[in-house]
Amino acid sequence: MGTMKKLINDPADVVSEALQGMAAAHPDRLRVDLENRIVYRKDAPRPGKVGLISGGGSGHEPMHGGFVGLGMLDAACAGEVFTSPVPDQMMAATKAVDAGAGVLHIVKNYTGDVMNFEMAAELAAADAGTEVLSVVTNDDVAVQDSLYTAGRRGVGVTVLLEKIVGAAAEEGRPLQEVADLAKRVNDNGRSMGMALTSCTVPAAGKPTFELAENEMEVGIGIHGEPGRQRLPLAPARDVAAMLVDPVVSDLPYQQGDSVIAFVNGMGGTPLLELYLMYNEVAQLLDRAGITVARSLVGNYITSLEMAGCSVTLLKVDDDLVRLWDAPVNTPGLRWGA
């Protein structure tokens, strides 16, 4: 302890004080239930619209609270740092955003998140009333053998999915159709991440793992958990290949495919480096004959102050591109509105 250098007051208050800050910063777009730690779209519930809820541990900002608003989520439940929220929160959010068209839960595939959302769905069913469907994102190709693991983690695709499915819900598409679309987005997306540094959970007070000056961790998730491999630091062009190659070969993405290419920062890497990485990624895709229909570069699904990045590809058709381009107005993502 004693080495933690963060802009906080007390480690125990980090999440609630950050939520108070979101409420204060975005009163035009958001309503925050501080007691239940739920960020709501200000005008939720929207009559006739499928409610979209996500949630997860804190420390990944702007995901998920920063993606609440027009064209994306109706509510986001915040857990402690890197800890899934609890069923009570999902229950409360589900009831609050249901306007009669049902609710879709967007869940990242982590043991805790899945269990807590499952319990919430069971309780909601017992409580009656709201129709709830779920989609679990699991796009991380770094987790290789799903028979002997908790399965692939939900990472970058979650951001793209919340945007695309949010647009579909905004159009008034019915619950089943929205859920099917969510599954299609997840099925067509793949990601891989790497870290240059670890990160420090405020309550733990010290870095989750140690990396030497000349090392990097490849195949990381978004919770400061160590990755698949520890390797000597390499130039960006080599790192880009280490991320792009396993992603491309996994789906696989083929010559002639059209994709959304997403280079995501883990929280501690400057945009200068993220754009440099995007340049390398774009060249690799170009060489593979894969067309980039749209791109996204920035810190969208982070791991506290971890330095590093992830690459996500999502195979798209005209419908998905149109939904991607549709207006969105959230603290974390905004265009066309």
Added chain:
Amino acid sequence: MGVDSFVSWLRDVAVSLHDNAAYLTELDSAIGDADHGANMDRGFQAVVGVLDETSFDSADELLKKAGMTLVSKVGGASGPLYGTFFLRFGTALAGADLTPETIGKGLHAGVEGVLARGKAELGDKTMYDAWAPALEAYDAAVAGGSDLGTALTAAAEAAAKGRDATIPLVARKGRASYLGERSAGHQDPGATSTTLILESAARTLP
């Protein structure tokens, strides 16, 4: 014994998990996400808060309330897992006299709940690797005519052995499973907290 013994148990668990919070988090840092100690500490502090405010007439109501509190306060995987354990334990005790046999049935029901929720198998490097040998030792002791204290002590000792035996295992459930072979050589945090809970039971329940 009566409901007071169970109150003492839960209070003692809260102290033990608080004292071991940094240790559990350190274990979780190696193969997980560095939150197990803080989460369990927060959950059982909330249980203590409930105990301070409410008096319970029966062990089953007490355990069910503790389970719901853990589900509501802990989050992560340990919230649903330990919450389900205490909920099912309590449910199984409803209307029963508190004997080594009925408590054994309750423990089994709790662990079955953990399995249903977590879908773990023996050797996956999870809390079940401590629960399974503990139940076996408990059952053997009770079948041999031991009293509750002896049976719980046997269970706690078996849990500790199960906990230690997780060290060489490769994790197949939870976040540690993402590490593959690199998860070997580390003690499972969940099996460790389970052992603490059983050690506390052996100290306080009889």
